Amino acid sequence: MRVLGIESSCDETAVAVYDGAQGLLAHALHSQVALHAPHGGVVPELASRDHVRKLLPLVRDVLNEAGAAPESIDGLAYTAGPGLVGALLVGATFAQSLALAWNRPCVGVHHMEGHLLAPWLEPHAPDFPVLALLVSGGHTLLVAVEGVGDYRLLGESIDDAAGEAFDKVAKLLGLPYPGGPALAALAETGAPDRFHFPRPMLDRPGLDFSFSGLKTAVLYAAREAQAEAPLDDRLRADLARGFEEAAVAVLAEKCRRALAQTGLRRLVVAGGVGANRRLRAALLQMGASLGVEVFYPRPAFCTDNGAMIALAGYHRLQAGERGAGTVRARWPIDSLRPPGQQTG
Amino acid sequence: MRLLAIDGATEQASVALWIDGAVMYRERSAPGGHGDWLLATVHEVLAQAECPLTALDALAFGRGPGSFTGLRVVAAMVQGLAFGADLGVIPVSDLAMLAQAEAERGDGAIVAALDARMGEVYWSAFQAEQGAIRALTGETVSPPEAVRVPVGAHGWRGTGNAWLAYPGRLPDGVLQPGAATLPSARSLMVLGLAQLQAGKVSPPEAALPVYVRDQVVRSSQKTG
Numbered sequence: 349m350r351v352l353g354i355e356s357s358c359d360e361t362a363v364a365v366y367d368g369a370q371g372l373l374a375h376a377l378h379s380q381v382a383l384h385a386p387h388g389g390v391v392p393e394l395a396s397r398d399h400v401r402k403l404l405p406l407v408r409d410v411l412n413e414a415g416a417a418p419e420s421i422d423g424l425a426y427t428a429g430p431g432l433v434g435a436l437l438v439g440a441t442f443a444q445s446l447a448l449a450w451n452r453p454c455v456g457v458h459h460m461e462g463h464l465l466a467p468w469l470e471p472h473a474p475d476f477p478v479l480a481l482l483v484s485g486g487h488t489l490l491v492a493v494e495g496v497g498d499y500r501l502l503g504e505s506i507d508d509a510a511g512e513a514f515d516k517v518a519k520l521l522g523l524p525y526p527g528g529p530a531l532a533a534l535a536e537t538g539a540p541d542r543f544h545f546p547r548p549m550l551d552r553p554g555l556d557f558s559f560s561g562l563k564t565a566v567l568y569a570a571r572e573a574q575a576e577a578p579l580d581d582r583l584r585a586d587l588a589r590g591f592e593e594a595a596v597a598v599l600a601e602k603c604r605r606a607l608a609q610t611g612l613r614r615l616v617v618a619g620g621v622g623a624n625r626r627l628r629a630a631l632l633q634m635g636a637s638l639g640v641e642v643f644y645p646r647p648a649f650c651t652d653n654g655a656m657i658a659l660a661g662y663h664r665l666q667a668g669e670r671g672a673g674t675v676r677a678r679w680p681i682d683s684l685r686p687p688g689q690q691t692g
Numbered sequence: 693m694r695l696l697a698i699d700g701a702t703e704q705a706s707v708a709l710w711i712d713g714a715v716m717y718r719e720r721s722a723p724g725g726h727g728d729w730l731l732a733t734v735h736e737v738l739a740q741a742e743c744p745l746t747a748l749d750a751l752a753f754g755r756g757p758g759s760f761t762g763l764r765v766v767a768a769m770v771q772g773l774a775f776g777a778d779l780g781v782i783p784v785s786d787l788a789m790l791a792q793a794e795a796e797r798g799d800g801a802i803v804a805a806l807d808a809r810m811g812e813v814y815w816s817a818f819q820a821e822q823g824a825i826r827a828l829t830g831e832t833v834s835p836p837e838a839v840r841v842p843v844g845a846h847g848w849r850g851t852g853n854a855w856l857a858y859p860g861r862l863p864d865g866v867l868q869p870g871a872a873t874l875p876s877a878r879s880l881m882v883l884g885l886a887q888l889q890a891g892k893v894s895p896p897e898a899a900l901p902v903y904v905r906d907q908v909v910r911s912s913q914k915t916g
Contacts, residue, residue: 393760393908397901400764404771404897418776434761441727441768448735449745449776674728 349422349666352411352446353658354403356439357431357459358486359383359390361402364654365414365421366662372469374414375655377648378402385525389515396434403442410654418450425661428456429676430486436675455664455671460487460681462656463618465496465663466645469655474643479612481603483627484619484651485511485528488557488599489681490606493616496663497686502606503555510595511621513559517566517591521584531588532624538589543569545594547601555606557598566591592626600630607640616643623647663687694748695888697881698734700726700766701758701786702806702853706877707733709741710885716741717878727765734773745777750893752884754875755783756902757814757831758806763901770899780893782884785902787816787831787852792879794851794869795820801828803841803866805854806875808833813854813862814904815839824886833905836861 350373355362364375380398384390411418426443429436440456447454464480467473479502482489488505508516511528518527523534545565548558566587573583603615615635621627622644635642649655667688684690697708705726706719718733720726738745753770756763774781790804799822805815813836817828828842836858841848848865853872855862862868887893 387909391909396760396764397903397908400767400771401900403768404775407775434764437727437761438764438768441731441765442772444727444731445769445772446776447772448731449773 349662350416350420351658351662351665352407352421352424353654353661354407354424354426354439354443355462355652355654355657356399356403356435357427357429358435358652359395360652361399361406362652362654363403363406363410364658365410365416366655366658368662368666372655373416374410375653376406376410376413377653378406381526388519388525392432392434395432396438399435399438403438421450421452423452423661423665424454425457425657425665426454427459427462427657429459429679431459431677433675433677440675453665453670455661455669456675457657457660457664458679458681458684460489461497461684462660464491464493464616465660466618466649466656467616467643469649469659470643470645472643474614474616474641477612478614478616479603479606479610481599481615481617481622482619483510483599483617483621485509485515487619488559490555490602491681492610492612495686497684497690499682499684501680501682502610503557503602505557505559507558507560508563510557510559510599511619513563513595514621516563517588520567520570521588522579528620532592532626534585535588535592535626538585538587540589540593542586543590545569545590547594547598550598550601555602555609557602559595562591562594596624596627596630599627600634603631604634604638607638613639614641614643618645618650620651623650664690693885693888694743695750695752695881695884696734696738696748697752697877697884698730698766698770699754699786699789699875699877699880700730700762701754701756702762702874704874704876705730705762707737708877708881709737709743710881711741711743715881719876724759724761726762727769730766731769745773745779748777748779750780750782750884750888752782752784752880752887753899754786754789754880755900756786757808757833757904758786758875760901760903763903767899767901771896774896774899779896781896781899782887782893783898783900783902784880784883785816785831786875787814788818788825788827788883789875789879790851790873791818791820791825792883793873793876794849795823795825801841801848803839803848803850805836805839805850805852805862807853807857808905811835813839813858815854817841831902831904839863841866
């Protein structure tokens with residue numbers, strides 16, 4: 349079965365063709381970063397306007413690149429949520445209409461299920477069950493995964509998502525939008541021991557996260573340091589490094605606890621923050637010490653992409669799932685059921 | 693000729709199918725969320741007419757102005773249908789659709805004005821002659837008081853829902869519509885057929901909204 353996948357939940361328009369027998373045939377992405385940069389964040393109306401301009405040209409490109417004639421596509425998948433409703437509507441409506449024209453089945457996919465399954469786009473993919481850490485600008489989730497669609501939510505952020513904290517700290521350090529990757533790059537040159545920020549939620553049991561207080565601690569430290577000297581590059585790099593050390597330590601420790609609690613022996617990491625170098629290193633080191641194998645998708649499949657939607661859609665279409673109609677801003681991942689058992 | 697017309701620019705969504713003079717028409721009024729209904733209705737009318745999508749000559753659609761989300765849903769739908777069935781598209785102004793419906797009541801000058809929310813209206817002026825319309829102005833978004841009909845506002849007829857939304861605020865001298873009117877796929881079909889006959893058909897990528905209101909980000913200095 350060959351699936352065309354469409355992602356438009358936020359600020360990336362992405363399309364891919366996944367084939368059950370041959371794997372990923374082609375994928376392409378249009379990023380809206382430059383469009384939103386002057387506003388310091390994603391402007392939903394601008395995002396929607398861009399999706400409707402860019403989606404069809406991307407679909408043409410991807411079909412061409414895949415060498416896939418329309419008749420060879422067996423089904424379509426689109427991101428149905430969670431995300432920006434206006435942005436989701438563009439991809440959902442286009443996919444459903446194209447499916448009608450092609451007389452092919454179409455299914456709405458959960459964006460975070462897409463992220464969760466991204467490691468299975470790689471040649472060296474894990475067997476189930478796994479522990480999944482999903483870290484992005486919108487979500488921070490720890491999920492026990494028995495199989496596709498069989499998810500138990502173990503912990504999540506009670507305030508800011510990890511990626512959101514990266515972006516906000518970057519902003520207060522004066523870094524250009526989107527700040528997360530810029531912050532990580534700046535942290536590389538910072539001293540690891542000049543600032544020791546709190547590790548939120550490590551002083552108590554449980555697997556939930558909180559990053560809002562950490563962000564505030566950086567803000568106060570920056571103000572205090574600025575009272576004595578200007579916020580120069582050295583200081584900003586040290587603050588960035590201190591923040592990153594704390595955020596990574598929290599994410600790694602919660603993973604360690606979740607592995608201990610569940611007895612799972614495989615960890616998959618996905619979502620935009622999953623591309624963070626220091627987080628990857630910390631989790632690999634932790635995994636090695638515990639005898640747990642750690643799996644990452646390539647960085648391009650950590651951030652939003654069409655391949656993960658095509659793959660998730662493939663599993664659901666293969667099981668005969670259809671529809672899932674209306675798009676939704678919120679959609680808890682643990683409300684999903686295994687393919688074929690989803691009731692919408 | 694076979695033409696399918698789709699509009700979802702306002703709280704009224706509609707679909708019209710023209711097959712060599714035979715017309716099927718569906719309409720509904722609901723606040724927002726026309727996507728599911730429109731797609732199901734397209735499916736239904738084509739099935740009932742036993743006309744596969746690929747047997748159409750083109751798809752005409754309301755490209756705006758109107759509800760941003762409504763325009764995008766229709767544009768994305770028309771892109772998907774047209775690309776999938778290898779059809780051309782015909783974008784039609786929703787203000788022209790209003791004017792076309794009014795033109796069928798008689799010749800003269802027409803102001804089409806739709807509520808644009810935020811204290812403004814989308815508007816344009818037209819001349820109707822023997823059932824056909826010609827635009828006299830471009831399309832504008834402005835406060836209702838700023839609507840200007842070209843020279844000597846005599847015998848102008850208004851059409852649209854702007855008069856209902858902003859009572860007493862549009863220019864005197866324009867005959868107010870008896871009731872609020874909204875763009876309909878019937879007029880869209882008429883305008884679309886004229887373009888189809890003239891060979892004015894575009895590739896699916898041309899199925900894009902024309903918002904008219906392009907200032908959508910408030911400057912960070914402003915409040916409210």
